[in-house]
Amino acid sequence: MWDKGPVAQGVASRLQEMIRTGVLKPGDKLPSQRILSEQLHVSRPTLREALLTLETLGLLRTLPARGTFVLDPADQAPRSGWRYDDAHDLRDVFQTRMLIESEICALAASVMTTDVSNALAALAQTFDDAWQKGDLVAHVEADLAFHRGIADACPNRMLASIYANMQHLLSETQRQPIPNTDPDRMRQSIAEHKAIVAALKACDPPGAGQAMRAHIRNTARCAGLDLN
Template sequence: MLNKTLLPQSVAREIQTMIQTGALKAGEKIPSQREFSQKFGISRASLREALLTLETLGLLKTEAGRGTYVAAAGSRSESGHMAPWRYSDSYPAFDVFQTRILLEGEIARLSAGRLTQLQLDAMETATRTMEEAWAKQDLVSNVEADLLFHGTIVSACSNAMLKALYQTVRDQVTETQRQPIPITDPERMGQSIAEHRRIITALRANDGPAARHEMENHIRNTARCAGLTP
């Protein structure tokens, strides 16, 4: 049984492995939350977060009144379907992407010249992990690496209030990084990885305006992948 201190993302990875290995088969209804939470030694709240992550990534689907099932193999990109937006009671996805462009663009500009060599190398590693995880269809690790990439830039921002604002909306921002995954094709993922590398290049050159431009372009392209044009 997994350690009770493990985060929902760790449990999401375990369930993803169960799906990939066939322990949970396409179309199969997953065990009850009570059974699953006992299996992994976590609270139901943490389990629900893990299941919501996998649903957003297109690995699970919930049918009203019936339960949660493993999505059919190969149905993610072919269906052109994304999970419902989790935060519709607070902010539309469009507004979150629009805010990301403004917020993360400026954060990237202000982070130029402040990132250490170790941080820049970590961003390179995260980008490479994204690429390798996508090739293996390890979607949980792909998104985790993406979150690490963006979070590293935020950590170096010179404006404490902008950093605090980012943390305030971090859950919604994270969801915009996960939600397009089910309709992301290999070409778009390749473009996204190339965009990350252009952001790193600008930051290595301490070029704030270029870092802002590349970040804004990256987020706009991600929004377009989700069917939005902010």
């Protein structure tokens, strides 16, 4: 099946750049999805995915029967709704993430290679750099790639497969807290990624699992959830 994900990411990046450069200004209403998909030369499902990504990141807001509008970045973005509320409670997803990803990370540490740990370190740096530049789309994509990279390194392929099957839910929990993340928390998140990499480089399974567990618990707090 054709994966619209990378294309949707590209569309989200293009629209984000239009917002950042003032082509689309705060309060502007976007054209209808039919017109916008024609202008951007993408399918409407791909466009919808890109718009949902930007709305989750706090750059757009869709109002029923009125359309989609650009939010003012100077304003505190409203807390994004949980996109999959009809299927899974947000707390349940974070709890599942903490359980599965901490074990995946610990197992990955037991077989970690220099090449993989260097690639993860590069993604952690991209995560940092994109935040400093205000590129939220690239920031989140680096985060997603970082966590996928750890899952790919897990020697337990059943766990890695479970992770892959949950990808749509996991991706949303990584985007959802962004509008509510203050600079101090983001600096902490950046440091948490580096702590995970350090534990992986040291081939320290308990340390890697603990670092991932702390990272997910702290991310959940940005989404308004206390997992303690």
